[in-house]
Amino acid sequence: MRRVAITGMGCVTAIGIGTERFFRALREGRDGFLPLSEEERVGLNFSSTARVDDFQPDKLLSPDQMLLSERSSQFALVAAHEAIEQSGMPATLDGSRIAVVFGCSAGGRMAEEPALEKLYTQGARVHPLTVPRAMANAGTSLVSMEYGITGPAYTVSTACASATHAIGQAFHMVRSGMVDAAVTGGHDAPLTFGFLRAWNSLRVVSPTFCRPFAKDRDGMTLGEGSGVLVLEEMEIAERRGAQVLGEIVGFGMSSDARHITQPAPSGPAAAMRRALLDCGELRAPVRYINAHGTGTLVNDGTEAEAIHMVFAEETGRIPVSSTKSTHGHAMGASGALEAVATVLALQHGELPHTAHASEIDPELGLDVITGEPRRIERNSEPVLALSNSFAFGGLNAVLAFRSV
């Protein structure tokens, strides 16, 4: 069976642009939660979001790209640039043998919402570039245009699991031989006036700050960002001397088929089991779970239950953390940020901790990493790490990464 190497990664996050700054913030447990202005927080039960504060797209993108894009797809272009630069891929591969698969949940709201607000309140004309800027697949299209990628290219939208579904699909395409490489991940920039209020109404956003698995957890912190991975067939990557950062060896999906917002443990458990089964002969001991860990009462409880269903008595020996405690819940991009975090963890042999979670909920029965990062317990044998993403609508996706 063909193996799938990760040869490049890039990210735009609330805790840093670029994987180096991202990893440093994860190690330090430094969050990117920024206060909303007085005006922004009117009518909200929360007062901060995980925003990318220092993003200057005009310094990174061409005037044509600026004209055709908005914040979400700009994040994708910048993260893809970093990932592709690191991999050195485009110079060596035929564009028709490369895929682009991104996850995006909200689409280009930064283009659409202000335009519609002016339309509804002032009867203003809507700019003709509103549609191309706001379409959810804009990131995929702009990246394929920039790098001359002419293979399969599409965008997956499964709410908070979008990027994980996208990476899993790209992984399967490379493994099956449909393509030799893929640029994959996710992007979202949904923090508009309307979006914040829609989430406020669901009463799942923390009035304080996200602290997954904590006894006193009280919700998620909304965020934004992009993560991109370059996947390549292992032999091709090795032949051209690419640095292999990690390997994807398994992907599992499931649907709860129960409730539009409330998760059931059986669906996440099935996705984890299927991801492990998908590893085949590359299966190795699981030494880390990067949890979906939103910080809501219900998600974290259900996820813990699902982990127990899969790992039974082994559960207490598997370190778990949620990096949403630093980069926030970047919606459709979350799975991509967490995939990058997981690969970095395996690469450096150091598991990120769950920031802010000082007292872990004992009911959960999990070994949650807190306080500081933890070294991976391993000999020279490869180990696995799972990255979980569970979406509203009960759609679950789990990736299995293997250390190099």
Added chain:
Amino acid sequence: MEMETIQQLETIQQHCIKLIATAKKVPPETLSPASTFDEVGLDSLDKVTLAFDVEEAYDIAIPESALATIDNIGAMAAAIQQAVAAKPVTPDSQTSTA
């Protein structure tokens, strides 16, 4: 009067040239009213964006049927002039005909 100035065809032509030159990143002096959209490299998305820009600038509406037949800068300027001329002059005149 400012409105009278705007309505002068030459001014409108120069305005169109400026918009297209900016969009296509070409020197304005390389364009003239006779320049066709094909020559300038204006694709369908550029054309609807130009229509949006002039509709905003002159507060007019260019009908689809007219836009479909416009293929050069001079024709675009003429369509704008026609639409501007067809606009009611003042709110009072609108009221009196109501």
